Amino acid sequence: MNVQKLQAEIDSYRMCTPMSSELQEKAARYLPGGSSRGTAYFDPYPHFVSEGKGSYIYDVDGNKYLDFMINATSLILGHAHPDISAVVKDQIDLGAAYSGPTTSQIDLAEILCSRIPSVDTIRFTNSGTEATMMAIRAARKYTDKEKIVKIEGGYHGSHEYVSVSVYTPAHKLNPAGPTAVPEYGGQPINVSNEVFVVEYNDAIGMLDILESNSDDIACVIMEPVISSFGYTPASKDYLETVRSKTRELGIVLIFDEVQSFRLSSGGAQEYFGVVPDMTALGKIIGGGLAVGAFGGKREIMDCFNPTDGGAEIAHAGTFNANPITMRAGMVVMQHLTPDVYSQINNLGEELRAKLSAVFSELNITTQITGIGSFFGIHFTENEISNYRDVITTDPTVKKAFFLGMLNEGILLNGLSGSLNIFSTTENINELASAVRRVAIRLFK
Ligand SMILES: Cc1ncc(COP(=O)(O)O)c(C=O)c1O
Structure with a gap:
């Protein structure tokens, strides 16, 4: 052309x-x-x-x-779905956001926990970026390890540790295989030192990194259907291999389902029958409003539990679980x-x-x-x-x-x-x- x-x-x-x-x-x-x-x-x-x-x-x-x-x-649900407009208008008149909880967050949490195999408990955020950030933080706390593994070209939002090897231009790619490439000049080198980058669908490369560094790796974060590759699904074998190896080595497997959750009522993890330890969500679960969520095994998520002496990881957010978003999200779930x-x-x-x-x-x-x-x-x-x-x-x-x-x-x-x-x-x-x-x- x-x-x-x-x-x-x-x-x-x-x-x-x-x-x-x-x-x-x-x-x-x-x-x-x-x-x-x-x-x-x-x-x-x-x-x-x-x-x-x-x-x-x-x-x-x-x-x-x-x-x-x-x-x-x-x-x-497309643009301006009347059921979403109705709950948003109704809630606006009742107050957009309060500092206390509402029943609407229980409703949305209940339906997401019941649908998504990996999610025992869940917390809401205002973006997918916050969701992946907090999931990684929880994995680090849970394992008491620091390093993360991500896929070359994988996008998980704009926070620091996932801003590595996302849009790497061809001339910066190491021909020998994936390496951690900072996304911008001036990014502290310590960030990419904490990140292992692997090729999507390359089970051998993944196993090699996991086995050689299992004492340092807190988590693998990946999309089961990778959005930035035109929604290319991982092979089921690959997902199963990653699942069993992370389990064996005490590494938390995080599925970023911010996009892939729309694949089935339990997301891509249900579709493929491969259940991670934690899941990050966003996009459709907010009915068009700003949203994110992360959830997983109760024992991992318990680091956010504020009862019984306080949370081990502080997680606030002025608009987390605000009732407008929760109710709009609920409308989506009811339609799906x-x-x-x-x-x-x-x-x-x-x-x-x-x-x-x-x-x-x-x-x-x-x-x-x-x-x-x-x-x-x-x-x-x-x-x-x-x-x-x-x-x-x-x-x-x-x-x-x-x-x-x-x-x-x-x-x-x-x-x-x-x-x-x-x-x-x-x-x-x-x-x-x-x-x-x-x-x-x-x-x-
Ligand atoms: C797979 C994936 N993870 C995380 C994010 C970040 O979500 P947000 O834009 O809500 O911060 C996105 C956004 O496009 C995404 O596609």
Whole structure:
């Protein structure tokens, strides 16, 4: 693909979004690059959103987009679901947040504990970042060990110890295999010294690190379905190997299910039948409001127990378990029945099959990844198994394709996405037709 094709997509996008362009200029006066959130920015500038309804969002220039980004998979009931609006409005009038607990946190905790195999008890936070941070802290306290193991290219939020080897550019990767690469200049070297980085789906590499350093490793944190690789599931064998080795060596296994929890009523751990010691959650469990949670075995979580002499790990949070979020989250859980999971996951399968069919008909080499209601598109010959496979996609192609889809009225999350409960076969056909048109524009 030549760069003129990318430029043509940028020009079309600019033509349709003059007001967003102006707002970006204004925003840049007060926010660095006009942005408060890395993933909300894209070049040349993001479209500013005015409204969301069901599967669609609208921008300030009046463009309508079929939304497969749905705020980074969090809006599994779509935008502005009336049941969510109703409880939020009701709770606002009763008070947004109090310093004391409410019954709503028991309700959401009860349903999450009953659904997720690894979760005996749970604590709520306001983000997935806090959830993974506190889960790691609990694992360190429980094991009295310091080091952590994470996957190369795995994202677990923006706190320090997981800000290692996340978006490592190709030229910084050690050809001999994963090493801990700081995410930013000036990061204390002690941080990456505390982190072992392993390749996804590489059981031998994982076992080697675990066995050689078991006296120092507190936990392994990983996604059973890794979001940043277009929702590539780990192989079941790999997960089982990691599970049994961590158990044998006294290492806490943390599944980051901030995204993968939508796979089944008990998350990816139920889907694969592999139960970790701790689980981090976020996204869908807050009904579209800021949320996170972490939970696990009672004996590990007990370090947060404030009764009986006080908690061993202090964990506060002004808005933790606030009743608006708890009630919105409860609405989501009530909507996610076994039938709904089947429907949305079957639709995901249909979507991936249709994308594969489009590319094979056009003779364009791609890898379509995903599971359940997730999908990812990769313009590479490499079957996607780890980070090094993912980054073989040419960034210019990625950018052009994303903008091309936007110009077709389809919003993706990079080149991946997920469905919501209102997604239909017609939506999928619309996506597949747009993919076809953009692929022809860019590659033919
Ligand atoms: C797998 C995973 N873990 C953790 C996080 C962090 O969650 P939050 O953005 O709510 O801090 C994210 C966010 O995208 C995520 O995808």
